[in-house]
Amino acid sequence: MFALVDGNNFYVSCERVFRPELATRPVIVLSNNDGCAIARSNEAKALGIKMGQPWFECRDMERQHGLIALSANFALYGDMSDRMMSIAGQYAPRQEVYSIDESFLSFDGMDRLYHGGLLATGRALRTKVLQWTGLPTCVGFGPTKTLAKLANHIAKTAERKPGSYPVEYAQVFCLACLDPMQRATALAATDVGEVWGVGSRIGAKLKARGIKTAHDLARADAKALRREFSVQLERTVLELQGTSCINLEDVPPPKQQIACTRSFGKPALSLTELLEAITEFTARAAEKLRRQTSGASSITVFIRTSPFRKDDRQYSRAVTVPLVCPTSSTQPLLQAAGAGLRSIYLEGYKYAGAGVMLNDLVLESTEQLDLFGAESATPMHPGTQTKGSCHSTHLMSAIDHLNTRYGRGTVVLGSAGLGGASRSWSMKRERLTRQYTTDWTQIPVAVA
DNA sequence: TCTGGGGTCCTAGGACCC
DNA sequence: TCTGGGGTCCTAGGACCC
Numbered sequence: 001m002f003a004l005v006d007g008n009n010f011y012v013s014c015e016r017v018f019r020p021e022l023a024t025r026p027v028i029v030l031s032n033n034d035g036c037a038i039a040r041s042n043e044a045k046a047l048g049i050k051m052g053q054p055w056f057e058c059r060d061m062e063r064q065h066g067l068i069a070l071s072a073n074f075a076l077y078g079d080m081s082d083r084m085m086s087i088a089g090q091y092a093p094r095q096e097v098y099s100i101d102e103s104f105l106s107f108d109g110m111d112r113l114y115h116g117g118l119l120a121t122g123r124a125l126r127t128k129v130l131q132w133t134g135l136p137t138c139v140g141f142g143p144t145k146t147l148a149k150l151a152n153h154i155a156k157t158a159e160r161k162p163g164s165y166p167v168e169y170a171q172v173f174c175l176a177c178l179d180p181m182q183r184a185t186a187l188a189a190t191d192v193g194e195v196w197g198v199g200s201r202i203g204a205k206l207k208a209r210g211i212k213t214a215h216d217l218a219r220a221d222a223k224a225l226r227r228e229f230s231v232q233l234e235r236t237v238l239e240l241q242g243t244s245c246i247n248l249e250d251v252p253p254p255k256q257q258i259a260c261t262r263s264f265g266k267p268a269l270s271l272t273e274l275l276e277a278i279t280e281f282t283a284r285a286a287e288k289l290r291r292q293t294s295g296a297s298s299i300t301v302f303i304r305t306s307p308f309r310k311d312d313r314q315y316s317r318a319v320t321v322p323l324v325c326p327t328s329s330t331q332p333l334l335q336a337a338g339a340g341l342r343s344i345y346l347e348g349y350k351y352a353g354a355g356v357m358l359n360d361l362v363l364e365s366t367e368q369l370d371l372f373g374a375e376s377a378t379p380m381h382p383g384t385q386t387k388g389s390c391h392s393t394h395l396m397s398a399i400d401h402l403n404t405r406y407g408r409g410t411v412v413l414g415s416a417g418l419g420g421a422s423r424s425w426s427m428k429r430e431r432l433t434r435q436y437t438t439d440w441t442q443i444p445v446a447v448a
Numbered sequence: 449t450c451t452g453g454g455g456t457c458c459t460a461g462g463a464c465c466c
Numbered sequence: 467t468c469t470g471g472g473g474t475c476c477t478a479g480g481a482c483c484c
């Protein structure tokens with residue numbers, strides 16, 4: 001038996017914990033450059049604001065409907081998430097943290113033990129998370145991860161849209177606890193597009209074939225759908241039928257790729273501006289890389305104009321630069337990224353976004369850590385997986401430590417040819433200043 | 449004119465998730 | 467004026483090999 005615990009409107013709920021006066025207002029949280037809505041309160045959803053909707057499109061609702069738009073504070077959300085996860089994790093032997101606001105719990109072999117008590121367990125969990133963190137959650141139980149997700153969806157929807165499902169399904173709901181008739185009714189009331197693994201494209205194709213609800217999909221021929229679509233959809237059907245195909249991953253596998261990319265608040269024209277952005281992205285990505293003690297074998301840099309500005313000349317290009325040997329050190333990554341950027345940069349375009357990706361990650365074994373900063377790396381021989389750290393891990397861990405303690409950007413490495421320039425490329429702070437006029441203590445302070 | 453069959457590796461692109 | 471930022475897996479097709 002699985003449970004899925006999910007924070008309701010997570011980013012908005014985090015903000016409301018510290019600003020209770022927003023409790024009944026329509027609230028959205030905006031992406032990096034206040035570009036679009038990435039979280040919406042129920043009231044904002046009721047106004048018709050869509051996920052990912054550009055801010056300029058819903059801006060007039062500030063006046064008309066008292067909509068509150070907040071700039072995202074990801075450090076806060078990460079912290080709240082940690083607290084929520086650790087409380088939820090106390091209710092089951094195993095937990096998989098699936099995203100910032102969701103975790104799967106596994107009640108392996110406890111099906112009989114818990115059958116009557118599942119709902120009680122879910123309610124206790126929900127109450128404790130609410131009491132200790134202030135975050136509202138919904139809990140869904142099912143014999144597979146896909147069914148637990150579906151149960152969670154029903155729990156959320158039953159609460160938010162009265163009449164969509166029986167009221168007693170709200171907040172904490174167990175698909176496994178229903179009789180077959182009730183279960184069929186619940187699945188038949190659920191759009192096929194709500195099933196985990198069915199997105200908009202496949203959802204539309206399924207509907208064209210008469211598979212319109214979760215119930216239809218559960219009764220479909222898994223093998224036929226595999227031929228027509230993919231093995232993934234076959235797995236989804238089997239999971240809906242109660243056959244577990246997707247395991248709980250309680251130890252997250254190391255990332256295969258680490259990216260740091262952004263859209264710009266204002267278009268960037270010059271190579272210098274792009275270098276500043278790429279330098280920051282590379283430093284951030286390298287930090288993530290060191291956190292999972294991996295090294296990257298190559299780095300990809302991309303720059304692009306805005307696909308939304310049809311009148312502008314479009315340009316989008318990426319380049320992948322191999323590293324001499326896998327490394328997690330910022331300096332060689334910066335050099336490679338800078339060289340890559342110079343090779344693809346063309347003058348005369350309005351660049352709207354850029355990013356770096358670290359590829360072909362290899363795990364760094366501790367014995368090979370180069371603690372004294374000497375360039376004593378063992379060279380990477382073709383065909384072998386041995387690797388060494390090319391640059392000073394000592395220096396890098398010192399920088400990471402300072403940045404963790406005193407705030408991001410306290411210590412930065414200059415990129416090749418930039419002479420350590422570190423003016424922020426982001427326009428965010430100016431906009432924050434405008435948004436938080438009511439409470440100046442809320443304005444994040446940039447560390448020099 | 450006619451032009452095997454099977455295997456691997458790599459990459460690009462599509463689909464999905466939050 | 468202004469349009470997120472991460473990730474995953476799978477598949478198809480090309481290159482190459484014997």
